[in-house]
Amino acid sequence: MDTNVPGPTYREMLDPEAAPPAFRAAAQAGLANELDPANLFHITWRGPGNRVRLVTLPRELTGARANILVLVGRHFPSGSHKVGPAYSTLMEGELSGEIEPGVHTIIGPSTGNFGIGVAYVSRLKGYSSIVIMPEGMSRERYERIRRYGGQLDFTPGSESDVILVLERTEDFKRDPKNKVLAQFELLPNYRFHRYVTGRSAIEAGAGHGNGRIAAFVSAPGSAGTLAAGDEIKARFPEAVVCALEPKECSTLFNDGRGTHRIEGIGDKMVTLIHNVLTTDYVMLLHDDDCVAGLALLERHAGRLERLLELPRGSLETLAGVFGISGVCNVLGAMRLARHLDLGPGDNIVTIATDGFDRYPSVLADLEERRGPFDGQAVDRCFEEVFRGDAPDDILDVRGRAEKERLFGYKERVWSGFGYSHSYLESMQAQSFWDAEFARIGPIDEALLRARKA
Ligand SMILES: Cc1ncc(COP(=O)(O)O)c(C=O)c1O
Incomplete structure (x- = not known):
């Protein structure tokens, strides 16, 4: 194999300190330029x-007795953890x-962040995308x-029209020079999240409450992130996934099917x-509650x-941390904590896939639709969005x-799309x-051998 640009093993994405010192030094130097290929070694939840x-959310904000822990994805290279599945598949x-x-040529079917990740890793590894x-x-x-030098090919519609993206992908597959990083169907996405996200979540929980994880909450797009739940359950069999x-x-x-405003999830x-x-469990949340929650x-x-009698500046640490789906995950975690009546020893882990940097235009659009809101309108909105429970919207x-x-x-x-009944x-x-997960060891060994070749 032509190891054009070396990248990390799964083990090194879970723990970058496991990488050889020369790669770690190059990765450190690479921070000055996000297009330096050594940044592949920053594909990790660690900082x-x-x-x-x-981030651990204040109880005053969540209204839940359980601890709500949010893994922060915006520091991944390219600005979201979706770069992990893109890199792993490539x-x-x-x-x-x-x-x-x-x-x-690398093809990335996406609604955004995966596509950003595909364009990014392709650029770093020397492919067009x-x-x-x-x-x-x-x-x-x-x-x-x-x-990042990626070309765009547009299909009609928005988030929930992903099926059109998949159909268009079939056209690209006909040319053998195109290779599709198919996030909805290829198992590297599962492997990355079960191993890297799942074990990072387990580690995050260790320092809080009873040190276990009672629930993992994630709004699926490709459903890659949900795979973290498999690893959490393997460690804590009592854990539930929502x-x-x-x-x-x-x-x-x-x-059900319909259009909605939560970019990255709800792909029909x-x-x-x-x-x-x-x-x-499956839980429903209003899309505009998540957009309004982000505005708040x-x-x-x-x-x-x-309003919450929190010390001044205490919510400042949350600035920039969330996109719309991150707020959706937080609202879901809060409601699940209340629904399951989880207590102060219990940890719920969830995810902020990306950060606010890719949503200012969405808040501008919200203001245009609803008009500017401040003062008591903010208080009312908080009450509706952060305290509103809808028990009928949770399905076991x-x-x-x-x-x-x-x-x-x-x-x-x-x-x-051609998959056999038996598969x-x-x-x-x-x-x-479990068999797909077990392939991680041999894949890592093969990558280490290829890096030495
Ligand atoms: C902003 C955002 N949130 C959530 C998700 C869902 O993550 P997953 O595809 O791992 O289910 C995505 C996926 O693209 C996303 O871009």
Whole structure:
């Protein structure tokens, strides 16, 4: 294999200190220029002191007795953790000899952050890339992709029109020089999140409450992040996993479909890599509650501090940390904590996939739609968004009937893209997922050998 630019193993993404000193030194120097390929070694949840980047939300804000811990994704190279699955899929493709620099163009079907990650890792590894995405996403996303040298190929619609992106991807597949990093169907996405995100979450929980994790909450797009729940359950069998959806597009909840405003999630399908066996609850949230929640945290932190009698400046640490789906995850975690009546020893872990940097245009749009709001309108909005519970919007999907409904949905979507009945059936056993996870060791060994070659 032509190891054009070396990158990290899964183990080194979980713990960058495991990388050889020469790579670590290059990565340190690379921080001065985000396009330096050594930045691939910063694909990790860890930050200063090699600690997992985490914010713990004040109880006054969440109204929950449990601890709500949020893993912070915006410091990943390219600005979101989606670069992890993009890199892992490209790395595995190179190792298997399927993707070669100088020969192939990388195709990234996406609604944004994965596409940004694809353009970024392609650039660092010396490939050209084309990102296929809906035309209705936030402007900031397109700018980033172009900045990394990615070409854009637009499909009609917005977040929930991902199926059109997949159909367009089929056109690109016909040319053998194109290689697709298929986040919705390829298992590196599962491996990255189960191993790197899952174990980082477990470590984050260790310093809080009873040191265990009672629940993991994530709003799926590709459902890669949800795989962290598999690792959390492997360690803490009592843990539950809750998937969040926009109320406007309730696909996992009740096969519903519709357009919505939470970029990156709610893609109108059960993705191939979603292990529905380990999803326990599905919860719906209004999309505009998440947009308004973001406006509250970003624009009205001072007012909230006064309202909640928090020390001045205590919500400042949250500035920039969340995008819309991050707020959705926080709202979901709070509601689940109340629904399950979790106590002060219990930890709920959730994720902020990206940060505010890619959403100013969305808040400008909110103001245009609703008019500027301040004063008591902020207090009322907080009450609605952060305290409003909707028990009917939580569905327990642990029973056989619900699992069969979800498997059936998955089969309908993916048999249409050429997956055999027997392959789809094999995904109904946990052993399928554990075997895919177990491939991490041999993949890491192969990468270490290739790096030395
Ligand atoms: C902003 C944002 N939030 C959440 C997600 C969902 O993450 P996953 O694809 O791992 O389910 C994505 C995926 O692209 C995203 O871009």
